[in-house]
Amino acid sequence: MTIAQQDRTASAPHGFDVEVTSGLQRFSVQHGELTLTSVFQPIFSLSHMRAVGYEALLRAHDALDRAVSPLDIFGEAARLGDVLHVDRLAQTLHLENFKVLGAEREWLFLNIHPDALTDPYHAAALLANLRRLDLPPRRIVLEVLEQRAEDLERLADAVRQFRERGFLIALDDFGAGHSNVERIWQLNPDIVKLDRIMLSHAAHRADMATILPGLVALLHEAGKLVLIEGVETEHEAQMALSCNADFVQGFFFGRPNPGAVDAAHAVACIDELTERYRDQTEARERRNASRLAPYLRAFERAAERLAAGEPLDEVCWNFLALDHAARCFLLDARGKQAGRNVVLRADRAAHETRFLPLADAQGANWLRRPYFREAINAPERVHVTRPYLSINEALPCVTLSVATRVGEQTCVLCGDIDWVDEERF
Known part of the structure; x- marks a missing residue:
């Protein structure tokens, strides 16, 4: 371990452990009998042809090293009334691991429960962690999860205060659950993440394929950047490209990983996708001209x-x-x-x-x-x-x-x- 890594380990919150594998430093923390750590899924700008952010995702293993779903962890926490504690623990863990990721300008997308946004202690803890890690709020995109908030006005006020401090706000899973157009007007996010189910429907239904570009255009008219998540196939990637989405996320472009994205691979992937899109567009225009x-x-x-x-x-x-x-x-x-x-x-x-x-x-x-x-x-x-x-x-x-x-x-x-x-x- 280098001197710099030793300094980082010494300054980490109490209870956090560090391991170095293949030169990559990772923090983990115990939660009951579970070991929690972070992976990061890259978020790409199709125009810039590179990663512009990473979404932090929780990974957990039990004492026998068996994977445990984060949904199960938060489900159990909800049953015990412990959601905010687990939410805070996960965010602290993600910030520690993002700091050692080596990303110099990219955003960190942090999933956050609506109740955590309105909790003063949670806000203070988040700001304290950012100061300790020397991460400015402008590097953090707070993803407001789609769960129903008990007091929407209070949530909207909390979102406004976080934005005033420099954070960006993303509305997660738009088109599913409680994330709808009304929620956009109420929370005024900077980025809207379209739920994967919308892309899946568009990939298999002609009417939905027609609607998707119009929905992206509507969100642009409302002053929101649009991120399409869950892109898993080239066909879905082509749809994201053709509907003028700003950002994409999914297995086709990059899987969750403890380390940073391979920049050269990302450029090659998006460049090939764009060239095929151009060829398909030109062929479609020729067919349309012939038909007309x-x-x-x-x-x-x-x-x-x-x-x-x-x-x-x-x-x-x-x-x-x-x-x-x-x-x-x-x-x-x-x-x-x-x-x-x-x-x-x-x-x-x-x-x-x-x-x-x-x-x-x-x-x-x-x-x-x-x-x-x-x-x-x-x-x-x-x-x-x-x-x-x-x-x-x-x-x-x-x-x-x-x-x-x-x-x-x-x-x-x-x-x-x-x-x-x-x-x-």
Whole structure:
């Protein structure tokens, strides 16, 4: 053991033991008949291509060196009314081991029970440990666990005080249990961790895969950074990348380990993932362009005929004859629809009867729609929206639009294409 390691051991809290294995120093502590120690799972920024933090996780073994689940430890502590003591013990242990991890700028993510945040003694003990270890609060991300807090206002006030001291706050397991949108407004975290169950659903269900990017965008609009946890496969990693998550955590990128992450391996892993994502994105864009090509040709021809004075009902037939063409409609220069939707096929009309109150769109105002604004801002050019939910049938849809002169008036011709069971742009 080096002199520096001896100094660290001497300054450790009473009851903590130290061992050095393969040059790596680790602290452990006894809790009843159990030996507790720490491992750290890296948290990566996909943009920076490196670890930006580590989540501290508790590991326990009994007298026969058999692993004991941390859930069992905290479950037993809850039964005995000893949760705050175990929580404090685990945090002190994690801080000791993080200090010797060698991380110079990365965050330490500490799981913390809501009741511990509101306990004055716990807060004082945490600050005292940080001072002793010379760790500034800005290096610590307090993960508020999803358990229900008895006094949410008191918890929110405690979170605010910790943030004022320089700590970052993360809301853990968003989308599970008590962690929902309301909790975000109440606690105002810096980082929101999406529960693994959301990623798992998105990996196996097309509708959830569509929702995930929108959820990340919503959290970004609310001023929150987003961490997707539980990433275990390349498919899930690609989903995290495509939905614009800020951070990722999971076995695919790095397993919990007593030591620091292999930086070179992390760069290679994320670089390969990004290259495959780029290749897949370009291939998807080529497929989409190929699929849209016949619709674009028919729509451009319809716009030419409309500008030449032919009636809407006649110019749209070639477009509407294509397999997934849904409807055509015409807007004036202020976004108001002139006339009804033009629908060619009888089966389409029959399907729309489920949404009969929406079938008559004459006089509707589509000023807010991107397809109208983009067409007006850049006339004589066909615009293509990203897939969105059509109000006509509550189905995914892509709209083509072009602003053109019809007589003395500027009009916007629009054509909808069903985008059901197709890959997103």
